[in-house]
Amino acid sequence: DARVTQTPRDKVTEMGQEVTMRCQPILGHNTVFWYRQTMMQGLELLAYFRNRAPLDDSGMPKDRFSAEMPDATLATLKIQPSEPRDSAVYFCASGPGGANTGELFFGEGSRLTVL
Amino acid sequence: GNSVTQMEGPVTLSEEAFLTINCTYTATGYPSLFWYVQYPGEGLQLLLKATKADDKGSNKGFEATYRKETTSFHLEKGSVQVSDSAVYFCALRSGSRLTFGEGTQLTVNP
Numbered sequence: 001d002a003r004v005t006q007t008p009r010d011k012v013t014e015m016g017q018e019v020t021m022r023c024q025p026i027l028g029h030n031t032v033f034w035y036r037q038t039m040m041q042g043l044e045l046l047a048y049f050r051n052r053a054p055l056d057d058s059g060m061p062k063d064r065f066s067a068e069m070p071d072a073t074l075a076t077l078k079i080q081p082s083e084p085r086d087s088a089v090y091f092c093a094s095g096p097g098g099a100n101t102g103e104l105f106f107g108e109g110s111r112l113t114v115l
Numbered sequence: 116g117n118s119v120t121q122m123e124g125p126v127t128l129s130e131e132a133f134l135t136i137n138c139t140y141t142a143t144g145y146p147s148l149f150w151y152v153q154y155p156g157e158g159l160q161l162l163l164k165a166t167k168a169d170d171k172g173s174n175k176g177f178e179a180t181y182r183k184e185t186t187s188f189h190l191e192k193g194s195v196q197v198s199d200s201a202v203y204f205c206a207l208r209s210g211s212r213l214t215f216g217e218g219t220q221l222t223v224n225p
Contacts, residue, residue, distance in 0.1 A: 043215045102147050102208035106158030
């Protein structure tokens, strides 16, 4: 049963600390997305990749956030330094692209709390 | 730019009631339209989709019809169950990006 795997599921950290979230997309999917979900803002697109190349990261605060795909089986989202306003659930999603673009498979999310 | 507007929630219904969640969109060209569902503590899951005008997407008793003339994609179900309690997101795809609505919380009481 193929699925998107995210780690950690829950992270509590203190302001100023570095946070790294990891995602293993579904094998064979060539698009990967990072979303942030909060009660106030809903779902926000932070970044997305096609064939490991970053296509759009305009939704991401560049001064503290970075997203990479070191290989096809791993996507990372890093926050350095973290701030309380970064507290949210971060979702990774992957998709097959092509004619089925838009059919995304989401991970269970990483819940981040920054104190 | 592209945008999706959903009816405000939360929506609370009794079991076996009829459900409608309104969704309208603004987009250039001919986007594909989607409904995603998020159960508590989980990520979003694709519920149904429609790729062109007058297409009807359906799954698990839910339906939505792509209405180009009214730029709408309303979600309907004839008889909801307690297990349908979740947050429902309307979304459109233009190019490679998905744009989501704000989500509508549905609670179904026994």
